[in-house]
Amino acid sequence: MGISVLRCDDRLIHGQCIVKVLNDFHIDRILLIDEFTASNPVINSVYKMAVPPNVALLILDPDASYDEISKAIHDKLNTLILVKAPEVALKIFKNSEGLKKEFNIGPMSNRRGTIKATYFSNLLKEEIESIEKIEALGVRVYFQQVPDEKAIEWSSIREKMLTNIKQ
Amino acid sequence: MIGVIIVTHGDMAKGMKNAAEMIVGEKEFLFAIGYHVGESLKDLENRICRSIDRNKKYDKWIIFSDMFGGTPSNVSSVVITQKNGVLITDVNLSMVLQALTNAGKSDFKTCIKSVMESGENCPRMITKEAIMKSSVNNE
Incomplete structure (x- = not known):
């Protein structure tokens, strides 16, 4: 019940999400929070x-999402929050009371200027900076594609990533 | 003329093209595109569009994807809003073969219809009991 996972994935809804994430967490509702998709x-x-x-799907602009998130925290459905940028997750953590302090x-994807974080995750400098700010709020940040895969903690790769963005 | 593209996760598209061509021979209007870990949606979209744009002699396209809802399928859905063609999801070898054997000789609608019919008749479950029963009936 409430928010089962807050997940950042730049492909948003795809095979992994449909076959594994929705089933493993028994998700009833997705809040997809992304300005581009919403428009x-x-x-x-x-x-x-x-x-x-x-599964219900609501596609929302970040600025219009906080009321829905706050309702979802308290109602009986299992909700997945999907974003494609850590910056949006940072806004959500700052604007929502009662969210579980975990960020998946x-x-x-590998884009111009990204640095490899794990074999499936590549991050831009700005994304790394947002992740740092999220962690500073006391949130556990971890990398994991699907629930039964071993999680890689941000704390374990943080130094390597911070050194890389300085170069 | 009809062009056919298979878009899948990993190397399945390449494998399906290879398997289909083992049966019906090489087809220059058949293309295979695999989506690989780390690739962005935009990159995949560009690769599919490039295959279509580079092969202007095919004016109608059948895009096959491996799984409805997956990235190859979602991106192909976007592509068909920009290009002349349809997307058929959850492809299997029979459907590809149906497309390949019909593409050269029938019109687009008929070709798609035959592909869909062939897909709807799959899969079948074969059990030992069914085989034994059938072999008794044949004696």
């Missing part, structure tokens, strides 16, 4: 089609 009717419709019929990072 793009094609992507919006593709994701709405892709989600199984027994799943796959993040």
